[in-house]
Amino acid sequence: MTASETNRDADSRPGRGSPAWEVLLPAASAPARTRGRSLQTALREAVRAGRLAPGTRLPSSRDLAADLGVSRGLITEAYEQLTAEGYLRSGRGAGTWVSGAVRASGTRARDLAPRSPGTRADFVPGTPDLSLFPRAAWAAAQRGVLAELPHQDLGYPDPRGLPRLRTALAELLARRRGVVADPERLVIVSGVAQATTLLGFVLHARGIGAVGVEDPGSPQHDALYAAAGVATVPVPLDDEGLAVGPLRDSGVRAVVATPTHQYPSGIAYSAPRRAELLDWARSVDGFVLEDDYDGDFRYDRAPVGALQGLDPERVAYTGSVSKSLAPGLRLGWLLVPRSLAEDVVERKRTMDLGHPTLDQALFARFVERGDYDRQLRRCQRAYRERRDTLVAALEEHFPGSRVSGIAAGLHVIAVLPEPFGPEERFLARVAAAGVAVRPLADCTHARTAHDDVRLVLGYAHLSPARIRDGVRLMAEAAAV
16 A cells, blocks of 8 residues: 555544534543543534534544543443444445434424513513512521421322421411311412313213313403313303303303402402302202412402302312412412312322422421411412502503492403594504503404404513503503
8 A cells, every 4th residue: 555545544534523522522521430421422413403414434543542532441431322322334345334313303492381472561461570489488498398308208199288387278278278188188389370271081981071261351261161172161250240141041050250359350259250150060969170370369348258268169279379479389288179079189190190399398398387377378469559650550551441340359351441542553562562461352252343442561570660651551552
């Protein structure tokens, strides 16, 4: 072989400057005890991400080890491991190549959390003020739990939840919401959404293929029950709550209700209507599925007790910390009638084997020590001020507007008079101005023509100053 042929053969050999050398160089500087694993991880991720394309020939283990300054054994082990996993292929005397079986995939995680990016003011309802989350008290509770939690409590939990938390919650709910709270029929869930889906699966298994929903009502119920194979039937409201006549005519045997503070209209069911609703449930051997999403927040008087307290065998009661602490905790509860309890618990078991133990123990301690009561009082003071600020700002910038519903919760219904309509034009203008709002039409199945503007405005997550600025921006956009 001539000198020129030798040089040409050396230049064609993969090695320093090859793709493999470039992607593995940072891993080669890892600590000695983790270097082999780091090399394997770096090579695997390079293949997955497409930096080493299918069909790429890799350097020999000897050459690559010399280039990276590591032992040949580490490279050989990495090649053998990734060949066994299918990322690489090799043959005797044929070298090592990137397998064609691997399809490149992006490694960047997308954020699908519901947000309103780029807005100057966000009045979309449903979110509390996350800056009020009691970080110091929560951290103290966490330290206490980690110090005292028995080892056995870190095993698979009772699918209903830790007995300690169910006991503490039963006392809290009986005292604050007037429910009949048997800890044996209390199930800890990942928020009201999971409670809704659990009930949907159980009802479907019992031959109940449809549930009634308030109209207007929460737009989430349709999708949650559909996931369990259950259809939703809209039932209209009147000034006292769900209209019982249409409910009877619908033929359903279960209905979702928000009787303490109806979402989104803001009314509280009257005492006669609550009684009529329970009479209906008994007459059809059915159930009321009570969503007590913000029952602790009443600003002009003591909150009305939950419907479940009147008939715990006909009402399945749900609630969560999503409005009082943070929705990201994914922590809620479901109090079920005796006739549904066994099926709900078994479905919870097969769904996720129970809620995370540490989270439950932490919240139990938080409740037991009175921290949760203090948090509710703190939120109530803040949200009452913000509701008052929003009502005053609407009166100032939208003369003749009406705010309906009781003084409670985290949202209001605002009806702006005809001069600010039509609604489609108003919504387009405020969106262009960077103001996010939700029209009432998004919460109803029955679309009716009207000349005014009807909005569901959330305020809990906004400071009073942001509320005033946001309403001013809305008014300026509507006047353009």
